[in-house]
Amino acid sequence: MTGQSASTGLRGRLALAAPTLDRAARALWTADRPDHLRERYRRYLTAMHALITASVPLLERAADRCARLPDASAPLLADYFLRHAQEERGHDDWLLEDLAAAGGSPEAARAAVPPPLVVELAGAQYYRIEHRHPVALLGYIAVLEGNAPGPRLAERLAADTGLPAAAFRTLREHAALDTGHLDDLHQLLDALPLTAQQQLETSVCALHTADTLTRLFLHLAAGQGGRP
Amino acid sequence: MTGHDHAQDPADALTALEAAGFGVHALTEEQHTVLRSLTGPELALLIDIKGRLDDVGPEVQAHSDLAGGALF
Numbered sequence: 001m002t003g004q005s006a007s008t009g010l011r012g013r014l015a016l017a018a019p020t021l022d023r024a025a026r027a028l029w030t031a032d033r034p035d036h037l038r039e040r041y042r043r044y045l046t047a048m049h050a051l052i053t054a055s056v057p058l059l060e061r062a063a064d065r066c067a068r069l070p071d072a073s074a075p076l077l078a079d080y081f082l083r084h085a086q087e088e089r090g091h092d093d094w095l096l097e098d099l100a101a102a103g104g105s106p107e108a109a110r111a112a113v114p115p116p117l118v119v120e121l122a123g124a125q126y127y128r129i130e131h132r133h134p135v136a137l138l139g140y141i142a143v144l145e146g147n148a149p150g151p152r153l154a155e156r157l158a159a160d161t162g163l164p165a166a167a168f169r170t171l172r173e174h175a176a177l178d179t180g181h182l183d184d185l186h187q188l189l190d191a192l193p194l195t196a197q198q199q200l201e202t203s204v205c206a207l208h209t210a211d212t213l214t215r216l217f218l219h220l221a222a223g224q225g226g227r228p
Numbered sequence: 229m230t231g232h233d234h235a236q237d238p239a240d241a242l243t244a245l246e247a248a249g250f251g252v253h254a255l256t257e258e259q260h261t262v263l264r265s266l267t268g269p270e271l272a273l274l275i276d277i278k279g280r281l282d283d284v285g286p287e288v289q290a291h292s293d294l295a296g297g298a299l300f
Contacts, residue, residue, distance in 0.1 A: 004262060012262030013270060016250060017277045022295065023284045029294035048299045055300050088300065095299075141300055150295030174299055181300075200267060207273035213298055214280050 006199055007186035010142060013203055017210040021147055024217035029157065038161045042104040044220050048170075049095040050114035052088070054122035059085035061126070062134035069134075073192040077135060080188050084141075084181070094170045102167035117216040121209065128205055135198050139206030142185055143213060148178035241266040248275045 004012070028044070031037035059081045066078035096106035121140075128136040153175065154168035161167075189202075241263055246252045252263065266274070 004265070008258075009262055009265065012259055013266070013274070015259070016245070016263075016274050020277050020280050020284070023281065025297050026294050027284055028297060044297070052299050091299075144298045144300035147296050147298035149297055149299075150293060152293040153296060156291060156293035170299065171297075175296075178300070200270075204269050204273065207270055207277070211273055211277045211280070214277060217297065218280070218284065 006189040006192070006194055006202075009199065010139070010189065010203055010206060011186075014143065014146065014206055014210060017207060017214075021210055021214050021217070024214045024221070025147070027221040028217045029153070029160075030221075034161055037157070038102065038163060040220060041157065041161055041163070041167075042099060042102050045095050045099040045102065045104065045170075046109040046112055047115050047118055047216065047220060049092055049099070049109050050112070050118045051122060052095065053092045054125075055088050055091070056085045058122065058125050058129070058137060058140075059088065062129045062137045065129050065134045071133075073135060073194055073198070076188065076192055080184075081134070081137070087177075087181075091170065091173075094173065098167050098170050102161075102163050115216065115219060117212055117219055121212050121216065124205070124208060124212075128201065132201050133198055135192070135194065136201040136205040138185060138189060139202040139204070140209045142182065143206050143209040145178040145182045145185065147213065148182075149175045151175045241271055244271055245274065248278050250274075250278065 028040070029037075031040055063078040063081040063085070066074040066081065096109060099109055100106050125137055125140050128134075149171040154165075154171040157163070157171070158165055158168055192198075194202075242252050242260065245263060245266075252260070255263070
């Protein structure tokens with residue numbers, strides 16, 4: 001990037017995607033009736049369970065790939081991926097506990113075929129790690145953690161759905177955790193000796209993720225009580 | 229980014245963003261500097277994302293607490 005830090009370049013690009021993604025999120029959380037919002041929230045938990053089931057394996061695969069790369073940024077990246085894997089471990093179980101508290105079935109969620117958009121989101125990362133460069137995974141993480149649940153989302157949804165507070169642990173925890181995670185990621189981006197090509201891989205991954213996440217939010221918002 | 233096969237002409241990138249409906253003129257010079265370095269694949273993705281607003285439909289009045297929802 002031309003004289004900017006890597007994190008400034010990435011944030012500047014994602015700023016252009018943010019208004020669309022923000023509107024998709026508002027569409028996701030706005031339904032015409034409480035029972036429709038409850039049903040939508042259960043579908044959201046099921047889809048997010050499918051998505052974050054891939055988070056720790058992706059981080060571990062990226063770290064493993066770094067170990068096989070003769071690359072100046074690989075040791076720092078591998079260390080970051082392994083540390084992050086420790087922090088994210090078990091969060092998929094939180095989603096199933098939330099789903100049970102919301103009146104859904106964890107067994108059905110485990111058995112459900114993931115929405116194709118979830119497969120596209122996570123599956124694209126396997127491709128990039130194996131066939132491009134594991135640094136691209138930072139773009140994926142930047143978008144997901146940069147669009148974490150807002151600090152009052154859990155409380156608001158509890159009020160709007162009438163579901164118990166126990167159904168919103170994942171939203172509450174990620175609202176608190178992910179701001180610090182995003183700061184760490186930006187510091188890492190600026191510390192890595194990235195080539196222009198590696199920055200591009202990261203940036204394209206981030207924009208692809210922002211686009212696919214927007215489509216996933218709109219997909220989840222469609223149907224009962226939502227707009228197509 | 230520089231020296232890449234997909235690099236855009238800097239002026240073209242800003243013009244293409246403006247044509248796609250991004251309010252480029254309202255951005256700061258620092259933001260312009262970032263956007264002048266956009267490559268072709270990045271520009272294409274940004275224009276796709278902007279087009280998703282058509283799928284969202286008219287903005288509804290929503291509570292400001294209803295924000296985010298992505299999980300990693």
